Amino acid sequence: MVVYIRLLKESFGFAINALRNNKLRTLLSLLGVTIGIFSIIAVLTAVDSLDRKIKKDLSTLDKNTIYLMKFSFGPSEIPKWKRQQFPDVTYEEYQYLKYNVKGAENVCFQFFTKPETLKYEGNTVSNINVVPVSDEFDDIQKLDFKSGRFYNESESNSGSLLTVLGNEVAKNLFDNIDPIGKKIRMYGQNFTVIGVLKKQGAGLFGDSDDTSVYLPSNYLRKKYGDNADFLTPVILMKPREGVDINEFKAEITQKLRNLRGVKTGEIDNFFINVLSGFTDLLDGIVGQLKGGGIFISLFSLLVGGFGIANIMFVSVKERTNLIGIQKSLGAKNKFILFQFLFESVILCLFGGIIGVFFVWIISYVLTNVLDFEFFLGIGNVLFGAGVSVFIGIIAGIIPAYMASKLDPVEAIRSGM
Numbered sequence: 422m423v424v425y426i427r428l429l430k431e432s433f434g435f436a437i438n439a440l441r442n443n444k445l446r447t448l449l450s451l452l453g454v455t456i457g458i459f460s461i462i463a464v465l466t467a468v469d470s471l472d473r474k475i476k477k478d479l480s481t482l483d484k485n486t487i488y489l490m491k492f493s494f495g496p497s498e499i500p501k502w503k504r505q506q507f508p509d510v511t512y513e514e515y516q517y518l519k520y521n522v523k524g525a526e527n528v529c530f531q532f533f534t535k536p537e538t539l540k541y542e543g544n545t546v547s548n549i550n551v552v553p554v555s556d557e558f559d560d561i562q563k564l565d566f567k568s569g570r571f572y573n574e575s576e577s578n579s580g581s582l583l584t585v586l587g588n589e590v591a592k593n594l595f596d597n598i599d600p601i602g603k604k605i606r607m608y609g610q611n612f613t614v615i616g617v618l619k620k621q622g623a624g625l626f627g628d629s630d631d632t633s634v635y636l637p638s639n640y641l642r643k644k645y646g647d648n649a650d651f652l653t654p655v656i657l658m659k660p661r662e663g664v665d666i667n668e669f670k671a672e673i674t675q676k677l678r679n680l681r682g683v684k685t686g687e688i689d690n691f692f693i694n695v696l697s698g699f700t701d702l703l704d705g706i707v708g709q710l711k712g713g714g715i716f717i718s719l720f721s722l723l724v725g726g727f728g729i730a731n732i733m734f735v736s737v738k739e740r741t742n743l744i745g746i747q748k749s750l751g752a753k754n755k756f757i758l759f760q761f762l763f764e765s766v767i768l769c770l771f772g773g774i775i776g777v778f779f780v781w782i783i784s785y786v787l788t789n790v791l792d793f794e795f796f797l798g799i800g801n802v803l804f805g806a807g808v809s810v811f812i813g814i815i816a817g818i819i820p821a822y823m824a825s826k827l828d829p830v831e832a833i834r835s836g837m
Contacts, residue, residue, distance in 0.1 A: 450732045453725025454772030454812060455779075461722070462780045462797070462805045464714030470784075470795045472707050485666050486561060488694040489518075489656040489673065499688065507690045508681075512642060515555075515656045517680055524664040524672055529557040530638050533653040539634065540606040541594040549590055551607075553638040553652075561659045564630070569601045569616030572637060580639035585616035589631040608644065612636060666695065722808065725772065726816040733765050733820035744824055745833035758825035765817025766810050773809030777802055 488494070491507040512530055519528040532553040539546050552558075556577035564571060564585070572583045584605065591600045591614075604611040621630045641652060660669045670693050677691060737744070744757060777797075784795035 450728035451725075451768065451772040451775070453728040454722065454769050454809065455725070455776045457719070457722030457725045457812075458773040458776030458805050458809060459779050460717070460776075461715055461719075461808060462777055462801050463783070464717075465711060465801045465804065466780055466784055466795060466797050468707055468711045468714065469798060469801065470793070471710075473796055474793065485660050485669075486696045487658040487660075487670070487673070488696070489658060489677075490654070490692060490694070491690075492653075493692040494694040497692070503688075507692075509647075509654050510656050510691065511647060511654065512639075514677065514680060518656065518658065518673065518676060521676055522658070522669075522672055524660050524669040525658050526661040527557045527560045527657075527659045529561055529657040530555040531558065531655050531657055532638050532641055533655060534641070535651050537607050537634075539590065539594060541603065544594050544596075546590055546593045550587075550633040552633050552635045553641045554635060555638050558635070558657070561657055564635075565619045565621075567617045567619045568599070569614070571616055571635070577637045578639060580637050580641075580643045582610055582612045582640065583615050583637065584612040585618065585635040586614055587618050587631045587633045588620040590634055591617045607634075608640075670695070722812055725769075726812045729765055729768055729772075729813065729816035730820065732768065733761060733817050736764065737761065737820050737824045740824075741827065742833060744827050745829045745831070748827070748829035749833065754825040757827075758821045761821035761824050762814065762817045765821065766813030769809040769813030769816065770806065773805050777805050 489510055491504070491509050493504070497504065515528060515530040518525065522528070534551055534553060536548045537551045539549050556572055556574045558564075559571040567588065569585070571585055572581065576583055584607075586594070586600060586605075594600070594605060595603065600614040600617055603614050605614060606612075616635075618630050641649075645652065647654070658669075658673065660666065673693060674689060678689065681690065683690060747757065781797050784797050787793070788795045
């Protein structure tokens with residue numbers, strides 16, 4: 422063990438000398454490793470940050486939450502022309518499922534609709550994400566309130582002119598004024614603000630709760646009816662704890678097919694989109710992005726490996742005399758091999774550390790400039806170090822082996 426520690430110390434010294442005595446040559450050779458490690462760790466950091474953001478944005482929803490609608494979240498084997506004939510889910514179906522699906526803990530009715538402009542006195546905010554939902558939505562998504570409350574069942578059923586504001590919407594409309602009890606203008610009506618949500622941060626899929634407003638879905642049903650072309654109805658369903666998701670889906674399918682009169686042998690004319698399936702799809706995309714980024718970055722590392730190998734071949738050439746002297750004094754082949762191998766690994770580690778440092782700097786800057794947190798995890802740092810060591814071994818093994826096999830007499834003579 423002492424011998425290997427001494428070897429490591431000497432190899433570190435040789436690596437430092439290579440950097441000191443041949444600055445330009447060594448730095449240019451290290452540049453390939455630095456760029457390679459930077460590319461790999463930057464890709465992993467970006468993808469991991471994206472993954473964390475996805476999980477954070479979806480954390481308020483139960484992964485078993487079901488979106489029942491005429492559209493599918495993912496690819497479907499059903500032809501497009503057939504899917505376009507599917508009917509929208511209806512408010513009556515929502516009420517039927519709410520009281521007849523035994524496995525459901527909460528059932529909510531929602532519209533997907535276009536953005537709107539909101540006004541309060543002289544202040545106006547545009548392109549605001551409107552979320553028309555029934556009162557059960559708060560139990561499914563667990564909204565986090567800064568002040569006020571969500572509307573109750575009676576207010577929801579009657580389509581009361583009430584609204585809950587996202588943090589940014591409230592800030593832009595009211596500045597430092599307390600919004601609770603104030604009236605804002607949208608859809609040509611005055612809505613009373615009864616709640617303000619806590620700040621959430623930018624959403625990965627566009628609008629977050631910060632730039633959203635909630636109002637009873639029945640208000641839009643009364644104003645525009647159930648068939649407005651800018652309204653897409655959806656039924657959200659959350660299963661009871663412990664309920665098997667496949668049994669839950671089967672119960673919904675059976676109840677809705679019976680209600681719609683779908684005959685045996687005919688396909689379902691609706692889609693049961695499970696949020697866990699959506700997250701699995703996203704996980705697969707994230708994995709593909711990570712794999713593709715690493716594969717591309719490996720080409721940079723390949724160039725860096727050639728650069729390190731070049732340094733090591735030159736180092737063997739320059740120290741041939743010293744190798745001969747070491748071997749004539751009793752140094753074993755293994756000692757010489759590890760000496761050069763350690764030197765190659767240390768040089769690669771230098772390049773890797775520089776690459777990781779640049780990733781950390783850029784991540785810090787982007788996190789402060791953009792509304793998105795870039796996270797450089799210790800796992801990625803260790804992965805970068807491991808890759809650096811691996812490249813060092815691959816790049817240095819042939820020069821180190823050649824050095825270990827030199828004849829001491831010939832080595833001393835060639836260096837004279």
